[in-house]
Each structure stands twice: as C-alpha cells, then as structure tokens.
Amino acid sequence: MKCAIVTGAARGIGLATAKKMLADGWRVVLADWDADELTSVCAVLGDNALPLVTDVSNPEQVNAMIAGTLNWAGRLDAIVNNAGVADFGPIEDTDFARWRAVMDVNLDGVFLCSQAAIAALKAQGGAIVNIASISGLRASTLRVAYGTSKAAVIQLTKQQAAELGEYGIRANCVCPGPVRTKLAMAVHSQEIIDAYHDAIPLNRYGTEEELANVITFLCSDQASYVTGQVVAVDGGFESTGVGLPALRATD
Template sequence: MSSKVALITGAARGIGLATAKLMQADGWQIAMLDRDTDELAIALPQVPGAVALPYDVSQPDQVDQAMSDVFDQFGRLDALVNNAGVADFGPIEQTDFQRWRTVMETNLDGVFLCSQAAIPMLKASRGCLVNIASISGLRASTLRVAYGTSKAAVIQLTKQQAAELGEFGVRANCICPGPVRTKLAMAVHSQEIIDAYHDAIPLNRYGSEAEIGHAIAFLCSQKASYITGQILAADGGFDSTGVGLPALRD
C-alpha cells in the first residue's frame, strides 16, 4: 500500500473521529485507536476501510501491540495523532493522588508511550507527530490542577520531540484546542458557562470538532513540511484574552 498511514488515538468520538474522517478524505489510510470498544465499533463504519485498534494508550503492552498491528496491516506509519485524553475537574484540595494519576496516565503517559513506540516507523517514513494538548496547558484556570498540568507537560514533551527527532526528518507539533462544541462539553457546560465562554472568546463561539481536525490534518500534511516544535492554539482567540471566568469557579 502506497498511501500514507495515520494512527489517531481517542478516535471513537469527538476531535479524533472528525480528524479521521478529514484525513481519510485527503487520501490517508487510517488506524483508529480507542479503549472504548463499543464506541469504536460505532465509529468505524463512518471511516470506511479504517483499521480498529481496541487498546488503552496508558498501558505499555497494549501500545506495543497497537504499533505491531499497524506495521502488520500497513507496513508503515507516517503520522501519529496523540488525541486520547480524559478530563477530571475539581478543586486542588479535592484532587487526591488517584485522581491525579488517572489524568496523567492517559493525557501524558499515553502520549509518551505511543510516541516512543512509533518512533522507529516515523523515522523510516520521515513522518510526524501531532500531540493534542489544550488551552488549559497554556493558561491556568480553576478546577484544572491535574488536567491543565498534564496538558502543559504535553506541550513541553512536544518541544523535546521536535528538538531530538528533527535530524531524522520527524516533525512534532502540538494543537491546543480551546472550548470545543463536543457532545461531552455540551452535556457538562451550563448555560452560564456557555455564555461566559462566548463573552471571553474573541470569535464569540465555541469551536467545532472539524475545525480542530483541519488544523491537525494541516500539520500532518506536506504543506507543513517546515513546521516543527510549534504550539498552535486553535481557540478562537481565547488565549489572547487573559485568565479567569467567574462561571467556572463554582
């Protein structure tokens, strides 16, 4: 198979699924990884011809098996999109170590493990990494001690990857989505929070899953062939407006 191959983690829903659809439309072959096997089975027919990888990015043995499956199926890997993540918001004093580790093992450990396991194939293809962090990794906010810290670490990890892998032709970049109109966000954001975000974001709205997907697809493409080590906030301008939304403090 001569088409380029992209592995997208957290691909059963949201930004991951939107990215899989967009990149397939651009001619990529897609491997979709997600530990939620039920949702992955529902998502797979929406990306015809994609390969399902029902694994957990926080488990080293499962990550190794996923990479082995990709090589067995395609014989190559050109892009790894580290999108899998979890969110657990709460005050610092209520974030016990187990809650902290639950966030870190997926949001940070998963990015590290998948990237490490993919490096041999990415070196061979002179491919790329795109890590999905968050606006919460760029600007502090209440109730996000574990989530925000994990995403800030992903930003630094991306820079480390770019610095070390560039000589092999491997690019590493990071997307920091702002508020995105996902099903999960709409389920947990009150109208007060939605209104506060709209007021604080210069574009006065949430982003869409597809808008983040287009940014990811661009960084994976040859159009971004001289871009590495960069942190792109796809956030409607939210990062430019300062910190703190009173509606998020309760």
C-alpha cells in the first residue's frame, strides 16, 4: 500500500487531502505542530492514518518525521508540503522577526521536508507536491513576506523537478486561490467575499475538497508524466490578471 506524508494536516486543505488519499487507498502520515488538534482528527481516521507532531521548520523534527513514517509504513511514495503560516501586514510593519517567522515555515519547511524525503522517494519513484498560493503568482497588498515565500516555493518546485527527475521523482506545485476554509470565512468580511466573487470567473470560492482532488491526482500514478508544473486551483482568478469583471459581461 502506498504511503504519503501530508504536512499541516490537522485542518483545512491538509486534512481534506489526507482524507481524500485515505479514501483512495493510501496510508497517510498526518504531520502538524498542533498536537491536540492532530490527535483529535486522527482518532476517527482509522488504522491507515498516523499522526506525527512535527514542526517542519525544525530539521531534527523533520528527520524524525521521515524515520517515523518509514518505521510505520516501510516506504514513502509522496510528500505533500502543505504546512504554512499566513501573516499579512504592511511592508513598513514587517520587521525581520516577522519576515523570518513566515520564511521558516513556508519556505524552509518545504525545503527541509523535501530534502529529508528524497532517499525514500528515490526507492519508489515518488512525488513531491508543494502547496504555494495564488499570492506567489500575483502581487497583492499586505503580503510582502507571505507572497514572497510562496513565489519562492514555486521556484523551489521547478528546481526539484529539474534535479530529481532522473531519479523518477516528480515535483509539482499547487497554488490555491481563495478557498472557503473556516479561517477564511472568519476573517473575510462580506465586502471581501463579494469582491473575490466578482474577480473570479467561476464567481465563487473553492472548497478544500477541490484542492484535495488536484493534490491527490498529482501524487498518483495518473500524473506519472507530470512534473515541474504550477497548477493554479483558483476558479480562473490568476488567468484574468487585473481584468475588470464589468468588461466580461456577455449580455
């Protein structure tokens, strides 16, 4: 049975991805630094789910995560680098400590987890799927650290694809657009929600399950000739650039 690691798996897109992979017959290691939430969600996921409390910015904990996975499953076929932090604020208010806190998780964590997984992935010809963001593809206000970290993840993915392909390891990147998570709905005002709906050709937020479907596909053998790709799962948001919704009217 194939095995995957999903980081940032205690909630949101990570948890939805873990559930989708479990439903598709994978064994899944759910990694997160929130021990209480991780224990809670894994309690109902069955024997093919293993919780491992992990801070992806800590090299020792990342190495322990890989070792724990191999001890449990005996193999590793895919890693989904989903763990991330969202910190939004003006450039002039982003001091170096705040900048580093974002980079530690969003960029360094992806690098560390991927690097630690390479030896195990070589044995299977496995897959790396990094979760960036639409904010890594298009600039926006208040995202100097977040957007920059996600843009770097996109480039890191391409580096991984170029270098690891000879080992049969595929590396791809998923860039979510606005997603209807509990967190987003708690902090997005109705004005923000309406503005996003107007700017997205599909006129709605995505769902966690829609992201999970694409991530799981990229981990699977169905995507065996797909590597080095950046997939925006965003309802068309990125493709329209700064196009005004009023100019897309067809009546």
